[in-house]
Amino acid sequence: MNLIFLGPPGAGKGTQAQRICWEYSITQLSTGDLLRAHISKGTNLGKEAEGYINSGNLVPDELIIALIKEELLLPQYKSGYLLDGFPRTVPQAIALDKLLEELQQSIDLVLVLEVPDEDIVERLTARRTCPTCGKVYHLVFNPPLSEGRCDLDGSELFLRKDDNEETVTKRLKVYKEQTMPIINYYQQKDLVQTINGVGRLEQIYKNIKNILKNLKK
Ligand code: AP5
Numbered sequence: 001m002n003l004i005f006l007g008p009p010g011a012g013k014g015t016q017a018q019r020i021c022w023e024y025s026i027t028q029l030s031t032g033d034l035l036r037a038h039i040s041k042g043t044n045l046g047k048e049a050e051g052y053i054n055s056g057n058l059v060p061d062e063l064i065i066a067l068i069k070e071e072l073l074l075p076q077y078k079s080g081y082l083l084d085g086f087p088r089t090v091p092q093a094i095a096l097d098k099l100l101e102e103l104q105q106s107i108d109l110v111l112v113l114e115v116p117d118e119d120i121v122e123r124l125t126a127r128r129t130c131p132t133c134g135k136v137y138h139l140v141f142n143p144p145l146s147e148g149r150c151d152l153d154g155s156e157l158f159l160r161k162d163d164n165e166e167t168v169t170k171r172l173k174v175y176k177e178q179t180m181p182i183i184n185y186y187q188q189k190d191l192v193q194t195i196n197g198v199g200r201l202e203q204i205y206k207n208i209k210n211i212l213k214n215l216k217k
Contacts, residue, residue, distance in 0.1 A: 001026055001080045001215060002105060004087070004191075006183060007113030009171040010123040011197045012204065014136050016113070017084045019205050024212070026080035029071060031064060031088075033134055036160075040131075054161050056170030058088055058178060065095045072099065093182045108215050110186040111208065113197040117172055124168045128157035142201060 001024060005013045014030060021028045035053060038046030045067065049059045058064075068086060071077070087093040100106055115123075126139040130150035137144050137157060145151050162171065186192050193211050197204060 001109075001212075002107050003082045004107055004110040004186070005082055005084045005113065006110060006179065007197060008115060008117075008120060008175045009168060010120040010127070011113040011115045012123075012201070013084050013113055014134075015142070015201060016205055016208060017082050018135065020208065020212070021082055023209075024080070026082055027076045028082050028084055029068075029077065029086070030084040030134075031067065031086040032084075034067060034071065035059060054167070056162060056167040056174060058174055061089055061091045061095070064088075064092060068092075068096070069099055072103065087182055088179045090181055090185060093185050107186075107191060109193060109211070110183075110191045111211070112183055112192055112194045113204075114194055115197040119198060120172060121165055121168050124160075124163045125165060127160065127163055129160060130155050131158055 003020070003026070005017055007013050014032075017028045017030070020026070032053075035046070035049045039050050039053070040046070045063060048063060052059045064086065072081075083096075087096050096107075123138060123141075126141075128137045128139065128144070128148075129135070130137075130153065132153045132155040133150065135150055135152055136142075137150075144157065146154075148157055149155070150157060162168070183192060195204065195207055195211070
């Protein structure tokens with residue numbers, strides 16, 4: 001099963017993706033996580049990407065497409081994957097189609113998680129992330145059991161540099177201008193299912209599962 005997860009920043013893509021991947025034994029491919037790993041390792045890609053990410057802009061298509069081409073060849077993606085945060089522009093969607101053709105693969109479904117702008121800033125400024133396993137928390141809606149520590153490995157949770165009000169507002173603008181057009185791109189291929197991303201995490205997950213059960217594996 002190969003899925004694409006779309007939605008504005010803070011829609012809950014990462015949170016739901018972790019559950020889906022665990023239950024359906026597929027691999028999450030988050031371009032945001034990959035880029036942040038490059039930044040912490042100080043690679044050339046990380047150095048190039050950092051300024052774009054911290055200002056809320058998209059990293060240039062050619063860098064992202066090269067990253068995805070390398071990544072999708074890895075064995076962990078052979079038994080299915082969920083693309084979280086990619087593609088994000090029409091050129092990225094077209095490049096993905098070409099790559100999938102070469103790999104003789106296809107996308108089964110594009111899930112679009114919808115959340116209104118007014119909820120996004122509140123969600124992101126209170127988000128905390130584990131630097132070790134990537135698990136995502138929210139200080140109010142999904143807090144860790146022990147304050148400031150990851151439930152899974154005890155690492156100290158951190159606030160992402162791009163999770164401040166100014167950058168989140170910019171990211172929302174970029175989403176509307178550059179990423180929303182690809183929803184139409186995938187609608188034309190009849191691949192899109194939309195989900196309300198407001199409500200309890202468990203209920204949203206249940207709604208996603210209801211859609212996934214109709215997919216052939
Ligand atoms: P990326 O890391 O992909 O960030 P994003 O798309 O902005 O999405 P987020 O990770 O912020 O949100 P999410 O939807 O995963 O929400 P989450 O589950 O964490 O990208 C970062 C940057 O990298 C980009 O700006 C760009 O610069 C660059 N980049 C990445 N990919 C790129 C690409 N393909 N091309 C070019 N550049 C690229 O949830 C958010 C919070 O809400 C959490 O605290 C969570 O606990 C809480 N929450 C979740 N669900 C609920 C709920 N139902 N109710 C209440 N709270 C909830």
